[in-house]
Amino acid sequence: MGQAAGLPKLLRKIKWEMDAFSWSQLLIVLGSFTAFLIVPLGLIVVRSFYSSSTGFSLYWLQSILTDPFYFPLRLKLVGQFPFITLEGIRGSLYEVVRYQTPTGPETIVILTGWDMGVIPNSLVVATFTTLLSTLLGFTLAFIFAKYKFPGSELLRVVSLIPLLSTPFVGAIGLKKMIVADGVLNVLFHDILHLLPFKIEVTGLPAVIMVQTLLFYPIVMLNAYTALISVDPTLEEQAINMGASGFKLFRTITLPLATPGVEAGALLVFILSLEDLGTPIVFKGTTAEKVLTFQIFNRIFTPAGLISQEATTLAMILLVISGLVFVGVRRYVSLRKYAMLGKGGAWRPRRRRLSPLTTILVYAFILGVLFFATLPHIGVTLLAFAKQWGPTLLPSSFTLDNFRAVLSDEEASRCIMNSLVYSSIATLLMVVLGVSAAYLVSRKKSLPGIEALDLLVTIPIAVPGIAVATGLFLTYLGTPLSPTISGAPLLIAAYTVRKIPFTVRSVYSGLEQTDKALDEVAWTVGASRTRTFFSIVMPMILLNVLAGGMLSFIYSMSEVSTGIVVGDANHRDAPMTWKMYDMLFHGLAGGTFQPAALGFLLMTLQFAFIVGANLLLRKRATALIGI
Amino acid sequence: MVSIRTVNLTKVFGSVVAVDHVSLEVGHGEFFTLLGPSGCGKTTFLRTIAGLEMADEGRIYFDDQDITDMPAHLRGTGMVFQNYALWPHMSVFDNIAYGLKIRKVPKDEIRRRVRDVLRLVKLEGLEDRSPHQLSGGQQQRVALARALVINPRVLLFDEPLSNLDAKLRIEMRAELRRIQRELGITAIYVTHDQEEAMSISDRIAVMNRGRIMQVGTPREIYKNPKNDFVARFIGQGTFMEGEVVSTNDVLEIRLGSGKIVKAVRSHPEVDLGVGDRALVMIRPEAFTLEPGEGYNEFDVRVYHVSFLGDSQMLQASNEVENFIIEVDPDLEVEVGQRLKVYAPPRHTLAIKI
Numbered sequence: 001m002g003q004a005a006g007l008p009k010l011l012r013k014i015k016w017e018m019d020a021f022s023w024s025q026l027l028i029v030l031g032s033f034t035a036f037l038i039v040p041l042g043l044i045v046v047r048s049f050y051s052s053s054t055g056f057s058l059y060w061l062q063s064i065l066t067d068p069f070y071f072p073l074r075l076k077l078v079g080q081f082p083f084i085t086l087e088g089i090r091g092s093l094y095e096v097v098r099y100q101t102p103t104g105p106e107t108i109v110i111l112t113g114w115d116m117g118v119i120p121n122s123l124v125v126a127t128f129t130t131l132l133s134t135l136l137g138f139t140l141a142f143i144f145a146k147y148k149f150p151g152s153e154l155l156r157v158v159s160l161i162p163l164l165s166t167p168f169v170g171a172i173g174l175k176k177m178i179v180a181d182g183v184l185n186v187l188f189h190d191i192l193h194l195l196p197f198k199i200e201v202t203g204l205p206a207v208i209m210v211q212t213l214l215f216y217p218i219v220m221l222n223a224y225t226a227l228i229s230v231d232p233t234l235e236e237q238a239i240n241m242g243a244s245g246f247k248l249f250r251t252i253t254l255p256l257a258t259p260g261v262e263a264g265a266l267l268v269f270i271l272s273l274e275d276l277g278t279p280i281v282f283k284g285t286t287a288e289k290v291l292t293f294q295i296f297n298r299i300f301t302p303a304g305l306i307s308q309e310a311t312t313l314a315m316i317l318l319v320i321s322g323l324v325f326v327g328v329r330r331y332v333s334l335r336k337y338a339m340l341g342k343g344g345a346w347r348p349r350r351r352r353l354s355p356l357t358t359i360l361v362y363a364f365i366l367g368v369l370f371f372a373t374l375p376h377i378g379v380t381l382l383a384f385a386k387q388w389g390p391t392l393l394p395s396s397f398t399l400d401n402f403r404a405v406l407s408d409e410e411a412s413r414c415i416m417n418s419l420v421y422s423s424i425a426t427l428l429m430v431v432l433g434v435s436a437a438y439l440v441s442r443k444k445s446l447p448g449i450e451a452l453d454l455l456v457t458i459p460i461a462v463p464g465i466a467v468a469t470g471l472f473l474t475y476l477g478t479p480l481s482p483t484i485s486g487a488p489l490l491i492a493a494y495t496v497r498k499i500p501f502t503v504r505s506v507y508s509g510l511e512q513t514d515k516a517l518d519e520v521a522w523t524v525g526a527s528r529t530r531t532f533f534s535i536v537m538p539m540i541l542l543n544v545l546a547g548g549m550l551s552f553i554y555s556m557s558e559v560s561t562g563i564v565v566g567d568a569n570h571r572d573a574p575m576t577w578k579m580y581d582m583l584f585h586g587l588a589g590g591t592f593q594p595a596a597l598g599f600l601l602m603t604l605q606f607a608f609i610v611g612a613n614l615l616l617r618k619r620a621t622a623l624i625g626i
Numbered sequence: 627m628v629s630i631r632t633v634n635l636t637k638v639f640g641s642v643v644a645v646d647h648v649s650l651e652v653g654h655g656e657f658f659t660l661l662g663p664s665g666c667g668k669t670t671f672l673r674t675i676a677g678l679e680m681a682d683e684g685r686i687y688f689d690d691q692d693i694t695d696m697p698a699h700l701r702g703t704g705m706v707f708q709n710y711a712l713w714p715h716m717s718v719f720d721n722i723a724y725g726l727k728i729r730k731v732p733k734d735e736i737r738r739r740v741r742d743v744l745r746l747v748k749l750e751g752l753e754d755r756s757p758h759q760l761s762g763g764q765q766q767r768v769a770l771a772r773a774l775v776i777n778p779r780v781l782l783f784d785e786p787l788s789n790l791d792a793k794l795r796i797e798m799r800a801e802l803r804r805i806q807r808e809l810g811i812t813a814i815y816v817t818h819d820q821e822e823a824m825s826i827s828d829r830i831a832v833m834n835r836g837r838i839m840q841v842g843t844p845r846e847i848y849k850n851p852k853n854d855f856v857a858r859f860i861g862q863g864t865f866m867e868g869e870v871v872s873t874n875d876v877l878e879i880r881l882g883s884g885k886i887v888k889a890v891r892s893h894p895e896v897d898l899g900v901g902d903r904a905l906v907m908i909r910p911e912a913f914t915l916e917p918g919e920g921y922n923e924f925d926v927r928v929y930h931v932s933f934l935g936d937s938q939m940l941q942a943s944n945e946v947e948n949f950i951i952e953v954d955p956d957l958e959v960e961v962g963q964r965l966k967v968y969a970p971p972r973h974t975l976a977i978k979i
Contacts, residue, residue, distance in 0.1 A: 523773070
């Protein structure tokens with residue numbers, strides 16, 4: 001077949017595969033993503049280099065990369081040799097503060113971390129978060145996958161708890177734990193006297209700590225799935241040939257599980273990079289000096305327009321996360337061999353532990369779980385606290401925070417806004433997500449269909465604040481402008497950002513139903529459209545529901561676009577903006593009322609995730625949709 | 627009832643030519659089987675007829691109507707899949723009635739036709755079961771009923787019996803043939819099981835690597851293979867290679883050992899002349915232990931004896947070639963024993979290689 005025959009054949013193929021219904025599915029997906037993702041992100045790149053007043057210019061990129069505030073790395077020639085120096089690195093790893101109290105002198109060691117400039121800070125935080133999450137997540141996954149001990153199943157589920165909250169919520173809770181007069185110091189210094197001085201974690205180290213505790217379950221889930229998917233006969237074969245202990249682990253188990261762990265780790269890197277909620281909670285410290293916060297902080301010019309500086313920063317953030325995402329896809333697609341085999345029908349090899357080791361394992365896991373659940377315990381206690389000084393627990397409890405939140409007209413309106421926007425967005429995600437998943441799953445032979453797959457998965461790698469910036473750049477001053485109504489852009493942002501959860505759930509449902517079931521319907525006379533509605537949809541209904549629920553709950557907890565839109569238009573702000581607003585502009589109640597809002601959100605999230613998992617029972621990895 | 631005709635039908639997957647310029651004709655009411663090893667393109671051919679795959683080249687006709695570019699749901703084919711493909715969210719009744727509902731058949735008539743077809747496939751009374759409550763054989767019958775109830779122009783079977791156990795398979799074979807004959811529908815059947823193909827078909831097309839190797843009745847492809855693929859693929863036989871030395875009355879072929887055997891052309895179209903390389907095939911049942919006028923004679927040593935109840939198969943060798951010989955089950959043979967066996971020239975088939 002020569003090249004000449006290529007085009008007519010391709011056209012015939014397209015005509016064969018695509019009927020009017022498939023075209024409409026394809027066009028609504030492409031249309032929505034073009035309007036609310038591709039064009040906005042494209043505009044970020046364009047506006048980084050172009051403005052109507054100055055024309056094309058590298059001014060902002062140049063000034064950001066030469067400003068030590070953002071980027072202090074310099075290439076210097078010492079003699080003939082190029083050296084990379086950090087110019088303008090500020091602060092120190094920790095500070096020691098001594099002061100007198102009525103009970104005597106006290107010392108606080110404040111872990112602040114160096115400030116290396118905004119761009120390196122973001123990368124360093126993401127790197128540390130990734131390393132620590134991977135270490136923690138993999139260790140736990142290994143213990144749960146390879147050893148058998150009483151209660152292991154329960155502990156495994158409990159260690160996934162951090163998935164049940166957004167960083168925004170968790171950070172509020174953890175902050176109360178790790179400040180100078182926080183719960184940890186009260187416990188370990190004041191009560192147990194285990195520490196000779198108080199430790200306060202703040203700034204970037206605090207961000208790393210919060211993110212690690214929130215993101216390690218992602219690595220853990222990936223690693224656990226990878227470890228139990230390894231055919232035990234592979235290990236048995238190795239043992240049979242004389243490998244054992246650490247050698248077995250290093251040469252067989254680890255390499256087979258590596259692709260899963262890598263995918264999880266790279267995902268954590270991206271999530272850390274794009275997290276805006278945590279830096280906001282630690283506002284006023286070096287935690288501000290990260291890309292997301294700087295973009296958020298500078299997004300509006302005094303005239304209410306979108307600043308070119310923030311746009312350029314968003315472009316830089318976009319490029320970094322784009323590169324990491326390319327890495328994820330390469331690794332994941334090229335190295336699927338861990339999943340080879342018949343799909344976990346076997347019983348994984350699990351060793352029983354001796355009583356002593358069991359105790360050690362328990363101590364380790366409980367220790368991890370103590371820290372991992374701190375944010376949730378913290379936010380829960382705060383939500384019910386009336387007063388909470390430097391003591392272990394609040395001195396008195398109350399429901400007033402909830403009453404205050406629910407009677408606050410603005411807060412109720414924001415909750416209602418969030419519910420309405422998320423519901424509408426969920427409907428859109430179901431329509432678009434089912435369409436995209438159906439095309440990707442059932443029309444694999446169409447050239448270019450992988451591009452559609454990429455389009456609907458890529459939002460995982462697109463930082464929320466970049467989406468927000470792009471949407472403002474595109475729609476400010478149009479009928480969809482957030483200053484007219486916040487609804488269109490928020491719904492659009494939720495839809496494009498959270499659609500991967502629906503798509504993945506629906507796609508896995510489609511892959512589990514035999515294509516012959518569609519085909520036999522065609523042969524008895526059902527058109528493709530009719531087959532889609534009467535055969536395909538009923539069979540994947542549970543996956544659609546579960547995916548929709550996940551997308552709904554992740555929409556409810558969306559931070560970036562929510563608070564940017566909320567700042568521009570308080571009337572149409574969502575619940576996450578209200579939490580942010582209460583934290584920094586609220587009058588009474590301090591963190592109690594935002595914590596109450598956070599607690600409500602967490603409870604809702606818990607209910608939905610449990611619900612989605614009950615729907616999908618056996619498919620445990622559907623747990624969070626990641 | 628229609629006739630089916632393909633002209634140069636071709637289907638390519640990437641760099642693999644799954645179906646390679648296949649031209650076939652299946653007559654009105656004929657039971658036609660595509661037989662071949664797995665991966666030979668027989669299922670792809672069937673799916674192209676059903677409209678589930680697009681033909682890359684060539685045309686497909688139902689009678690004189692060109693249906694090459696017609697969407698699957700308008701072709702009026704009834705297809706039975708290897709794994710039955712029953713919709714799990716519908717009852718037996720709903721599975722069967724689906725095609726009728728699409729055709730907007732009145733409710734009463736749907737009920738009557740579903741009942742009739744269930745009687746035809748001997749599944750009366752199971753309307754309300756759901757597919758997972760049925761045995762494999764029952765699921766098979768539901769799949770068949772679903773294909774039949776719409777009065778298809780053509781019945782297509784994609785290895786429908788391969789998931790059933792051996793006994794049920796033989797029973798269902800006869801059932802399928804009975805029903806097809808009763809309704810007089812043109813049928814194309816795909817299988818890799820030659821015994822199944824032989825027992826059920828009016829005609830068989832043997833396929834290999836996307837091409838048709840031979841089309842004929844079961845008797846023809848067994849008795850008169852056109853080429854060495856068909857000869858080796860269908861049934862068992864003793865194969866010897868040699869060179870044609872004379873083409874007088876019968877062919878004379880000099881084997882590798884120097885021995886000359888008398889043979890006939892396996893098929894009228896086989897073109898063999900002096901000097902051509904030839905494959906000589908003798909079916910197991912063609913051997914006798916009694917010499918006859920002009921018979922080929924072989925000295926062999928038995929190295930394996932399989933007693934099959936109604937017959938006895940010997941595997942034997944003369945140092946150069948291996949022999950498969952069917953003998954009377956009552957004959958006492960021992961491993962290691964030397965035997966003289968004979969084959970008449972008319973059952974010693976020469977094939978061009």
